[in-house]
Amino acid sequence: MKTRTKPLARMWEWQAEAACRGMDSSVFFSPAGERGRARRHREEAARAICDSCPVSGPCGRFALTSQQFYGVWGGYTEAERRSAVRVHPR
Numbered sequence: 001m002k003t004r005t006k007p008l009a010r011m012w013e014w015q016a017e018a019a020c021r022g023m024d025s026s027v028f029f030s031p032a033g034e035r036g037r038a039r040r041h042r043e044e045a046a047r048a049i050c051d052s053c054p055v056s057g058p059c060g061r062f063a064l065t066s067q068q069f070y071g072v073w074g075g076y077t078e079a080e081r082r083s084a085v086r087v088h089p090r
């Protein structure tokens with residue numbers, strides 16, 4: 001009998017090559033109450049790291065398919081992912 005689920009390790013193996021591996025996650029996730037210029041600056045800093053990341057594609061796909069509501073993933077902000085899901089629900 002074949003199984004359709006990926007082995008758990010394969011779902012996460014892309015993270016071994018992540019540019020953010022071992023970094024402080026506060027660059028990618030907003031503190032409570034963050035708004036405006038502070039948020040934009042933090043998201044730009046996170047996006048700059050993602051721009052050099054060899055696994056930004058798998059990371060972004062993971063965030064969309066697993067509906068990660070918070071943080072910058074694959075170079076996309078929370079607002080950008082919400083917008084993408086509204087336009088392309090699948």
Ligand code: SF4
Nearest residue numbers: 018020050053059074
């Ligand atoms: S794309 Fe960004 S958030 Fe995703 S693994 Fe790479 S550096 Fe980390």
